[in-house]
């Protein structure tokens with residue numbers, strides 16, 4: 717499995733592309749799975765959001781179980797324990813999106829430069845995509861949050877999500 721030469725050169729400037737086909741296949745698989753995990757209202761809004769952003773961002777995380785929540789907490793990606801995050805319910809009341817390297821030039825992952833950085837917050841095209849997500853999600857009535865005093869860039873959630881919990 718490989719990408720045509722033209723889309724390879726267009727996709728990632730400065731990023732080794734050895735793993736790119738794997739990354740893209742995983743992104744496409746995750747998008748479908750994650751959309752299926754979301755509250756129907758959130759799913760519709762996220763689909764609209766992705767369209768409006770020209771596919772520059774793609775759904776990456778919907779439901780987060782106890783193990784994943786503990787890992788996110790330990791990694792500093794979330795400030796919540798299991799049950800405190802809108803990701804911890806079925807259907808999920810929050811969605812995280814990442815950059816799609818087919819649409820946005822991203823830097824190499826700082827930890828392993830063989831992989832693209834789907835959370836790039838340095839490259840100008842990536843910053844423009846995050847800015848567009850901020851504006852478009854707020855315009856759609858979704859909520860944004862800060863973690864540790866900084867915007868949680870990938871995260872959108874339903875307003876008053878606690879009132880939507882189905883137990």
Ligand SMILES: [Zn+2]
Nearest residue numbers: 810811812871
């Ligand atoms: Zn999130």
